[in-house]
Amino acid sequence: MSTERENILIRLQKIDRRWIYLVLWLVVMFPLIFPFKIKPKPTPPVEQLFNYIDTMPENKALAISVDFTPDTRAELQPMVVALLRHAFAIRRRVGILAISVYGLGLGEEAIQQVTGEFNAHARTHEDSVIYGEDYVFWGWTTPILTVMLGMGERITNVFPVDYYGNRTESLPIMKEIKNYDDIGILITVAASAIPRSWINYAQVQFGVNLSCGITAVSAADFYPYVNSGQFIGMLAGMKGAAEYEQLVRQRMEKNGMEWALRNRGTEAMSSQTAAHLAIMAFIVLGNIAYFATRRKRK
């Protein structure tokens, strides 16, 4: 019996990796098809960012820099969507830009989705979200130093034309957003070290308030900046997105916007929970097999 058990453990040590892939695939897929309800409780960094935007003066705009690429879309796009919903729900002006050229398509996707949601429910012209008045998509330009430093002087100099080819000078919103002084907070959503550049150039030189939305694996890199107050809160990974979605949903319901919108971050939490548990189980199983066979080798 004992030898039989040892044989199983040895076989476990040498298991074909394709079985591990199959288990993980099932564990990720199953909750996506049959989701179980999870409502994440907001953590302090997420609450800090939400409260800051929620209480931002009316004459200040929210700027979102879409600094990620499509590979991290699942994790980061829900953040952009939730931030846009929050800004429009409390009627704050929004400016969107992309530091990476890949961010253009992702920014456009989020804008189309959220403006579509708000305009579909609008009853009057005032309820609508209008391009050039309530929001602007500045687009992309290079190099990043030009953008980060130039926006502190005059945004229309950095982006003479917007993503759709309009002269930015001609847009009514640009009379209200001239430079960083008119931006309440700039949130960089990224999967790289770009948030650090925003601190080095935009914040150090012009004192603009910053925050970031980043992938879960990068969270540890940015905690020092949250603790020092250089970032006002932070959204870390799918969990951060899901927590922000919950806060925005509550805010929208309070404002009478009970629209039953899809929250992609929250929906994916069940799958992420299952995947985390599976990986933990793999680690435990791997260690049991390792220690059992090591004892035998000794």
Next chain:
Amino acid sequence: MKRRIPLLIVLITGIFGAVAFFVPNPVIRSADETMRNDVQRIIAAFSLVLGVGSIVQHHLLKIKRKAQFWPYSYITIIALAITAVIGVFGGIDVSRPGLLPTRIGSFSFHIQTIYSNMMVPLAATMFSLLAFFMSSAAYRAFRARNLEATLLLLAAFILMLGAVPLGRMIHKQLPAFAEWILAVPNTASKRGILFGVELGVFATSLKIILGIERGWLGGGK
């Protein structure tokens, strides 16, 4: 001369860039603004031409020499040409058409359609493979071999549990403990690393500006 001119340009622009960052003189500021808004953009435009030229040349050479996987080079060149033409002349989406007719019946192939339906799934597929490799690596390599590895393992367990709502079900304070690990011990160690990295970056930048470090010129010496 071939080396002296680039070194001189780097010395002047490097020192000027650093000075302009700290000196609020209007003349210096104005010159800095011109450098950033005009000169850097012109250089960036040249680098784009250089980049496209380089990738086309590389793949044409591969096709000519019938190097390994040469048929894939056709895909790269064709994809580059089609995306560039549609991106420049085809319009952003259905509501913002361009000069080219990028719509056949209900089927559109605007740049946003190409991006959302090709670029996004392809990139997401590549990135999602990471989860499979990670789980395989976790199973095979994440072992509590010694005290350090055991501590790492414990921290990883707490963070993974803290990152999902299940952690709160196990113990109410578990997510707060995970948050503490990130905010205190992690921040302390990261700050140390950051100071070291930034000092290294500063020293290397200085060496490049002063022409001590010349690796970027090519040739290795």
